[in-house]
Amino acid sequence: MTVMKSAPAPQAATATASDDAELVRRALARDGTAFRTIMERYNRRLYRIARGILRNDSEAEDVVQEAYVDAFAHLQDFRGESSLATWLSRITINEALGRLRRDRPAVELAAVEAQRSEARIIQFPHTGASADPERTMAQRQILQLVERATDNLPEMFRIVFVTRVIEGMSVEETADLLGLRPETVKTRLHRARRLVRDQLDKQIGPVMMDAFPFAGRRCQRVTTAVMQRLGLRD
Secondary structure: OOOOOOOOOHHHHHHHHHHHHHHHHHHHOOOHHHHHHHHHHHHHHHHHHHHHHHOOHHHHHHHHHHHHHHHHHOHHHOOOOOOHHHHHHHHHHHHHHHHHHHHOOOOOHHHHHHHHHHOOOOOOOOOOOOOOOOHHHHHHHHHHHHHHHHHOOOHHHHHHHHHHHHOOOOHHHHHHHHOOOHHHHHHHHHHHHHHHHHHHHHHHHHHHHHOOOOOHHHHHHHHHHHHHHOOOOO
């Protein structure tokens, strides 16, 4: 897919790790700006991951908030063995899965496989070049179709699809994050694509990277709520 991100250059990865370590050091010293910077940097990724599991906007937002509070309460446990993004993502996944298990019984693998064959794909409407002043609204409607088609994926494939295609993480990052073998990640992604690719690829292209937005008031709301719960001022 054209929306895949390439792996970060070694220099960029090193710079990010160094920057994260500094942010963690400052956050441990109760620097409010560091907390806010961490959240603004990773809000979107964590929200997309949580929503990929829960398929519910408000629940995903709650999970991100709880994940941050949990992470910041145990920030001294971050050793830099993985990136800060991966560490926060794992906490978010655990929080989302915990909520999912509370809401419904565990699903057997056979049931998940059966669900895969029944997943419904939204038929994509024809769109052509137009000077329609409502183009922005139309684009948002297209993104909603992406979200709905993603929601229809079986759970075991959906989170891989979200991390790889929408979030743009590499196979290795996804495997590390989800505790899977890289070959398993590739297989699950292939199956997920079979359900959505024919319907969406030609219509969406690069705008897929804007699916499941987490910015503006929603981003600010979560950041402010966590800062308040930590007793920190802006």
